[in-house]
Amino acid sequence: MIGNYLEFNVFFDIIGTIAFAISGAILGCKKKMDILGVTVLGLVTALGGGFVRDLVLGINPPKMFQNSTNAIISTVFSILVFMFFYFRKNFQSRQVISFMNEFMIISDTIGLASFTITGMATALSLGLDKRFLLIFVGSITGVGGGMIRDVLAGTIPFIFKEQIYAGACILGSIVFLLTRSFLGDQVSMIICFFTVLIFRLLAVKRNWNLPRISD
């Protein structure tokens, strides 16, 4: 059972790692960082959520240090992103920026969705099966890397300025909790993944808003 979770985990973990590394690297490029800064921001975004999750769950040293696959993947993809934008600088800059923004939102959302799952799967693989803990750990793993990315790059975190960001994680976790008893954990996790993904992308596209205090 534990083995199952972990194997299943690996796939979404890699997807999330790549997606977040890309989103971190894109933000670094937008902020005109150099190639190393871009790589560090990619690494921090990709590994930050899992790092916070492992601190919370008491996994020492955190998984990122037990197995450097994710660190290597993040480094490679961050450098690829940097090179992509570096050699395209002759493009219309407005066009490149709008492409960057869209691509960053998509990769950020994929990271959000897959890390929500790996967060919950990691807790379950340790035998921690409490509802609130699962929602918490799923959401923290999902939003943690992006929050660290935004704080380090000097922007207000996505979670506070975007519509329906952490909301998508929480909704996905709840969908997982509601469906797992009759669909099994693995199917429910896939449903959770697509719930987070579709819900946030729709929210961005349709400009859904939660109530906020106006002037």
Place this chain on the structure above:
Amino acid sequence: MIGNYLEFNVFFDIIGTIAFAISGAILGCKKKMDILGVTVLGLVTALGGGFVRDLVLGINPPKMFQNSTNAIISTVFSILVFMFFYFRKNFQSRQVISFMNEFMIISDTIGLASFTITGMATALSLGLDKRFLLIFVGSITGVGGGMIRDVLAGTIPFIFKEQIYAGACILGSIVFLLTRSFLGDQVSMIICFFTVLIFRLLAVKRNWNLPRISD
């Protein structure tokens, strides 16, 4: 003995949680966040200090995940704060803002005072009874949540711009250490609570300043 600390703890822990959730939620409202952003900022402020404390003391998983009472309380109070300001938007905005500022300073100070105590009480309940550790853990638990709140909301933390902020925690912890041997731990903690509270509120009201380098 340990049981005593923990029971005693619970009361101040809840007070601090409510006060910090309110201060986080108010800052979220001031920054025009939506209802979920306001709730997340409330949660982070309320649970952040204890989270850092538990990391420091090696409590795994941190207490916030063992017992979700505080998370629920924070969520409820953050939503209440949001609704309060949401339905009052027809008020003179200058009046509302000045009310927000005052209310935030008061709730922040109550959180500061109660979390200074719970920080020290948690260390003592683990049998860690060293002077420097107690001052450190008390102060970190007190200022941690507010620092995370301010960093996430994109403001310079209170601790650096306010007069006498961490100073109040440190003073309170020292008062506790000086009085506990002849008044007992519990009475000294209550004295510590009021020391932090009164000292910081007086400092804000009278505009006390520590020396700083002028231009």
Place this chain on the structure above:
Amino acid sequence: MIGNYLEFNVFFDIIGTIAFAISGAILGCKKKMDILGVTVLGLVTALGGGFVRDLVLGINPPKMFQNSTNAIISTVFSILVFMFFYFRKNFQSRQVISFMNEFMIISDTIGLASFTITGMATALSLGLDKRFLLIFVGSITGVGGGMIRDVLAGTIPFIFKEQIYAGACILGSIVFLLTRSFLGDQVSMIICFFTVLIFRLLAVKRNWNLPRISD
């Protein structure tokens, strides 16, 4: 062997602590913080890297709480820095600022170099001898305190705006890994120290740049 590392450690640890405390305190003075804010920023910069390292390596409670020597040293040096600038305010302010900047870069680099070593030495003293882990832990210990300092003071961290910052740590760690098998750990660590130091100071002086995306 473990004892050797730790003893050897102590020397560079104190050098790094003093240097980072000074760099934090100088930034606090530049930002017009009061004496307590300056001290807190000095403390956080000096102890932050080791704190993150200890969380990563699972040392509970972190070393800074087991032994308060470093906390005391940081406090003393932060106050000395504050007093130095406080009583020199009659100087030409442009002259003082340029002196501050230079002195901060030098002390920051010394901290970077010595904490890269202590990071690796701490991992080795726990029997953790994997290449990637050593580079990671060395670099995180080196850059961690400065990153926390910059985030708290509301500036984009050095690591993202400076040329060759984390790069110097990574280079130093690699030099250590390459030379240790034939020079022994202690000599290699000293070589690592000077590699980080000289490489970053040269990079700042000669204004070396890594590729970055221009407009």
